[in-house]
Amino acid sequence: MSTTQYLTRDEVGILLTAAAHAPSMHNTQPWKFEIQGPVIDVLRDPERALPVADPGGRMSRIGLGAAAFNLRVAAALLGHETTLALEPDPARPAVALRIFLAGRRVPVPGLSSLYGEITRRHTYRGPLLAVPMPPVLRHELTVAAQAEEAELDWLDGTRRTQLGRIIHDADEREVHDEDRLHERMQWIGGRRDDDGVPAAALGPLPQTPASVRDLAAGFEVPDRGRASFETKAAVAVLSTPAEDSHGWLLAGMALQHLLLTATAHDLTASFLNQALEYTDLRDQVRTLIGRRSWPQLILRCGYPADSAGHTPRRHWNDTLGTRVTPEGSEPWNK
Ligand SMILES: Cc1cc2nc3c(=O)[nH]c(=O)nc-3n(C[C@H](O)[C@H](O)[C@H](O)COP(=O)(O)O)c2cc1C
DSSP states (O other), X not given: OOGGGSSOHHHHHHHHHHHHTSOOGGGOOOEEEEEETTXXXXXXOGGGOOTTTOTTSHHHHHHHHHHHHHHHHHHHHTTEEEEEEESOOTTOTTEEEEEEEEEEOSOOTTGXXXXXXXXXXXXXXXXXXXXXXXXHHHHHHHHHHHTTTOEEEEOOHHHHHHXXXXXXXXXXXHHTOHHHHHHHHHHBSSOOSSSSBOGGGSOOEESSOOSOOOTTTTSOXXXXXXXXXXSOOEEEEEEXXXXXXXXXXXXXXXXXXXXXXXXXXXXXXXXXXXXXXXXHHHHHHHHHTTSSSEEEEEEEEEOBSSOOOOOOOOOGGGGBSEEXXXXXXXXXXX
């Protein structure tokens, strides 16, 4: 078998469909993929960046890391062990991650068991049931994050209250920031066929202030319901020792590892990230977690009281920088 025929078209479809189901900020899906033989490159797509809310590309790299984790899970199902290189090619900085598929065997234990959770996982922005998360599950999610070299810090009541104040400040700023508002409106609300967050996935508005982010804050979305939210949610900060592009990619892998693990236990999560989108507020969150590491994501977790609205995805073929033919693959620009 030549290297170009290493994967069949169906296998490429399985791998890239899994990758496409990863979470990304505003569902921009900021990735493209190139496949040559047993090597899969995950690239940043500059046309899908968020220059106002994410000028340094931190969030988009977290999305790329999450997509890479899904690729590893799908590869494990197909029987491939994977190894990974972060930013492997200085001559091509757009290549964020390179995944090497090793020899074909039976499904790789561990990772492959998460495959069924990839399409079950959705960001859930509705109210949570008043059923606490068992400590053993918190621990399991913490271990999942640690497996990708990240930390997960579950906040106690006092620190949750402090975080609430920081988030309140972020909410205040966000609705008065015209540039951010304009950028969000391009991706959020309405009907969406391939990307962005449709109105149906926004969840109801809380009747009283709640620990949930309204992605449509500052603009009207017609026919949005209201609901009563839980008073106490489990909130955790995902952080990395390094604050650089490697740290962000690892944060994305850790995020997806813990989200798929949560899904396997019928837990859901949503994001309270507005506090991390302003440098000074992010610094306050950093203080809250002891300043040893860099906060990358804030998650609210629990058992959903309702079902999550789904977000769309582009077809995997539209994310592929390598054209796949039944005989094998060829460079996409040939
Ligand atoms: C880095 C990152 C930041 C995100 N920030 C938020 C956020 O602050 N608020 C929110 O509601 N969702 C946030 N999300 C979730 C995305 O909106 C969600 O992943 C995307 O719309 C796709 O939907 P899905 O997760 O249901 O597949 C974030 C996701 C990522 C990866």
